[in-house]
Amino acid sequence: MVGLEVSIVTVRDIFQDEAGRHSRFSEEYRSKSAVIILDRQDLGSLGAKEGDLIAVENDIGSVVVAAVASHDDAHPGLAIMYNSPWSNQLVPEAVCQSSIPGFKSIRATVQPAEGSATVTDISEIFSRIKG
Numbered sequence: 001m002v003g004l005e006v007s008i009v010t011v012r013d014i015f016q017d018e019a020g021r022h023s024r025f026s027e028e029y030r031s032k033s034a035v036i037i038l039d040r041q042d043l044g045s046l047g048a049k050e051g052d053l054i055a056v057e058n059d060i061g062s063v064v065v066a067a068v069a070s071h072d073d074a075h076p077g078l079a080i081m082y083n084s085p086w087s088n089q090l091v092p093e094a095v096c097q098s099s100i101p102g103f104k105s106i107r108a109t110v111q112p113a114e115g116s117a118t119v120t121d122i123s124e125i126f127s128r129i130k131g
Contacts, residue, residue, distance in 0.1 A: 003055075003111030004042055006079040010087045010106070024085070025122060033084035034065045034119045036110065039076045043069055046112055053113035056081075058106065061089035061128075063120040064113045079110065085125045 013032065023029060036054055038046075048054065050069040056062065063086045070080070081087035090106050 003109045004046055004077075006038070006042070006077055006108055006110055008036070008056075008079045008081050008087070008090065008106040008108055010081050010083045010091075013082050030119065030122065031066075033082050034063070034086045034122075035068045035082065036065050037068045037070050037080040038110070039074055039078065040069050041074060041076050042079070042110075043067060046110065048112045053117050053119065054110050055113040055117065056090060056108050056110050058090050058108040060092050063087075063089050063125075064117050065119060079108075081106075085122055086120060089120075089125060089128070 036056060038054075043049065046054070048067050050067055052067045053064050054067045055064050065081070065086055081090075087106070090108055092106075
């Protein structure tokens with residue numbers, strides 16, 4: 001994959017958590033969870049805009065999610081994803097010194113998704129997990 005190398009930090013969000021309590025299969029949960037928040041400059045360098053689909057890939061896995069433009073101060077090379085089945089597809093199994101998986105520093109490549117791509121369906125993610 002040719003694209004932009006980023007470091008992804010996962011975070012929790014009260015609105016996303018609330019949507020997940022009702023149903024992890026709902027459109028509301030998907031729209032709040034299957035996203036990557038990118039620095040505006042990084043988004044521009046990809047030739048993408050808010051709402052475009054972004055392919056996120058590393059040695060662990062890959063997902064397609066929607067782009068959200070960050071409203072924070074500039075943070076090129078740093079992306080944010082909500083703690084969800086989508087971000088979990090990118091988390092290495094190896095644990096750091098604290099015995100916690102690496103949710104706070106996920107290295108990945110991002111690029112605009114191919115024309116016919118859709119957001120990775122949560123059922124597909126669960127199928128991957130079941131093997």
